[in-house]
Amino acid sequence: xxxxxxxxxxxxxxxxxxxxxxxxxxxxxxxxxxxxxxxxxxxxxxxxxxxxxxxxxxxxxxxxxxxxxxxxxxxxxxxxxxxxxxxxxxxxxxxxxxxxxxxxxxxxxxxxxxxxxxxxxxxxxxxxxxxxxxxxxxxxxxxxxxxxxxxxxxxxxxxxxxxxxxxxxxxxxxxxxxxxxxxxxxxxxxxxxxxxxxxxxxxxxxxxxxxxxxxxxxxxxxxxxxxxxxxxxxxxxxxxxxxxxxxxxxxxxxxxxxxxxxxxxxxxxxxxxxxxxxxxxxxxx
Amino acid sequence: xxxxxxxxxxxxxxxxxxxxxxxxxxxxxxxxxxxxxxxxxxxxxxxxxxxxxxxxxxxxxxxxxxxxxxxxxxxxxxxxxxxxxxxxxxxxxxxxxxxxxxxxxxxxxxxxxxxxxxxxxxxxxxxxxxxxxxxxxxxxxxxxxxxxxxxxxxxxxxxxxxxxxxxxxxxxxxxxxxxxxxxxxxxxxxxxxxxxxxxxxxxxxxxxxxxxxxxxxxxxxxxxxxxxxxxxxx
Numbered sequence: 001x002x003x004x005x006x007x008x009x010x011x012x013x014x015x016x017x018x019x020x021x022x023x024x025x026x027x028x029x030x031x032x033x034x035x036x037x038x039x040x041x042x043x044x045x046x047x048x049x050x051x052x053x054x055x056x057x058x059x060x061x062x063x064x065x066x067x068x069x070x071x072x073x074x075x076x077x078x079x080x081x082x083x084x085x086x087x088x089x090x091x092x093x094x095x096x097x098x099x100x101x102x103x104x105x106x107x108x109x110x111x112x113x114x115x116x117x118x119x120x121x122x123x124x125x126x127x128x129x130x131x132x133x134x135x136x137x138x139x140x141x142x143x144x145x146x147x148x149x150x151x152x153x154x155x156x157x158x159x160x161x162x163x164x165x166x167x168x169x170x171x172x173x174x175x176x177x178x179x180x181x182x183x184x185x186x187x188x189x190x191x192x193x194x195x196x197x198x199x200x201x202x203x204x205x206x207x208x209x210x211x212x213x214x215x216x217x218x219x220x221x222x223x224x225x226x227x228x229x230x231x232x233x234x235x236x237x238x239x240x241x242x243x244x245x246x247x248x249x250x251x252x253x254x255x256x257x258x259x260x261x262x263x264x265x266x267x268x269x270x271x272x273x274x275x276x277x278x279x280x281x282x283x284x285x
Numbered sequence: 286x287x288x289x290x291x292x293x294x295x296x297x298x299x300x301x302x303x304x305x306x307x308x309x310x311x312x313x314x315x316x317x318x319x320x321x322x323x324x325x326x327x328x329x330x331x332x333x334x335x336x337x338x339x340x341x342x343x344x345x346x347x348x349x350x351x352x353x354x355x356x357x358x359x360x361x362x363x364x365x366x367x368x369x370x371x372x373x374x375x376x377x378x379x380x381x382x383x384x385x386x387x388x389x390x391x392x393x394x395x396x397x398x399x400x401x402x403x404x405x406x407x408x409x410x411x412x413x414x415x416x417x418x419x420x421x422x423x424x425x426x427x428x429x430x431x432x433x434x435x436x437x438x439x440x441x442x443x444x445x446x447x448x449x450x451x452x453x454x455x456x457x458x459x460x461x462x463x464x465x466x467x468x469x470x471x472x473x474x475x476x477x478x479x480x481x482x483x484x485x486x487x488x489x490x491x492x493x494x495x496x497x498x499x500x501x502x503x504x505x506x507x508x509x510x511x512x513x514x515x516x517x518x519x
Binding site: 162165166168169171172173175176177178179180181182183184185 | 333
């Protein structure tokens with residue numbers, strides 16, 4: 001019993017990390033039809049920036065903020081100065097963002113070196129907590145709480161505010177959104193910054209247990225793509241439940257059948273891709 | 286109010302509009318009639334800047350707005366009721382009316398807000414929290430009208446509003462449009478429905494192959510068998 005509870009909590013904390021990672025990717029795709037392959041780089045930039053800021057200030061929360069800001073800044077430059085020039089041209093977008101991923105990865109090696117590191121956990125969240133006989137790391141509970149809070153906040157923002165309605169209108173019919181006076185280019189930039197900043201946040205949060213190292217950008221990108229294939233592109237609900245499914249498969253797969261670690265994620269993905277290409281909660285494109 | 290001169294528009298390599306000129310005045314409904322594929326929708330799209338005109342001028346109240354981005358044109362007082370209604374399907378009726386930009390209104394023309402739009406289309410008030418995608422065709426047309434009106438436009442562009450509606454609803458729609466013009470709006474009505482255009486407009490233009498081929502009052506057009514046969518297939 002204890003095994004199952006601990007593994008479920010592990011899966012849940014990983015799911016929340018994945019959700020923060022994928023929410024931005026899904027948001028950006030849903031609105032502007034851009035699959036941003038430099039998404040993993042925003043995770044990397046967020047984590048490394050936080051590494052430096054925490055080493056300098058000894059404050060994890062400052063690291064959280066600066067990591068998000070740095071990733072958002074990368075997103076801003078990417079969208080405003082590069083992607084906006086090739087709007088609507090899918091192949092160029094894929095090549096451009098993929099190229100940016102390598103450039104940012106190499107820049108990170110130049111700045112932070114190639115040794116794998118982990119972020120220090122914040123004061124007060126180190127160690128474990130006793131949940132009625134079950135010992136569980138405090139930091140992972142913190143990640144679960146942050147993920148759920150941001151998930152609810154994003155949902156309220158999307159469904160209950162005028163800005164959320166404008167965003168959904170842009171997803172429904174971008175051209176018509178222009179024709180009711182919405183400044184769609186500005187909306188694109190804001191959403192791109194928001195999406196990449198969320199990814200930076202996930203990089204900082206994941207830093208203490210996933211770690212930061214060259215190549216993590218491609219690894220998280222791969223996971224994000226799996227989540228999005230399972231959950232469906234362009235839907236926040238899909239990103240949330242897709243993350244839960246993928247994290248559970250990954251966690252229980254590794255715990256129960258360690259020799260099949262990759263198989264337990266990619267086999268279900270392949271099946272969903274074959275049976276329901278839009279993903280479980282995706283909209284028809 | 287709205288003045289279009291010698292408009293040329295291409296889609297890719299095909300030349301769609303060949304020098305279209307027209308003027309819509311306030312308190313007037315100007316209809317553009319024509320068969321499928323003669324460039325009527327391209328005309329609307331050029332005015333609202335969905336398509337970039339290759340040549341010609343578009344002026345609103347004497348100010349040149351040619352080539353402005355769509356949202357800026359809308360913010361200056363041109364609203365669109367597009368072909369196929371294109372309501373925001375995943376938004377509620379109320380949200381569809383909340384998000385349009387609101388232009389400032391000056392004196393004479395009636396000013397619109399969500400309440401007055403609901404007064405004009407009471408069905409929408411009853412369905413305010415429903416998703417727009419679940420409305421019937423007629424209700425979606427009302428919503429598309431209301432959505433254009435709440436932005437308080439000086440010029441209203443209507444692209445085949447009668448398409449797919451029952452005759453009774455088309456008559457109601459025609460009355461609403463006439464009333465809007467009486468209250469000071471300039472209305473450009475694009476139609477395939479001859480009777481709808483005849484009953485609603487003060488002036489009618491007939492379009493064929495990207496050009497205006499006939500301009501007259503509705504009565505004159507009704508009596509002109511040659512134009513009707515040649516360009517409208519009647």
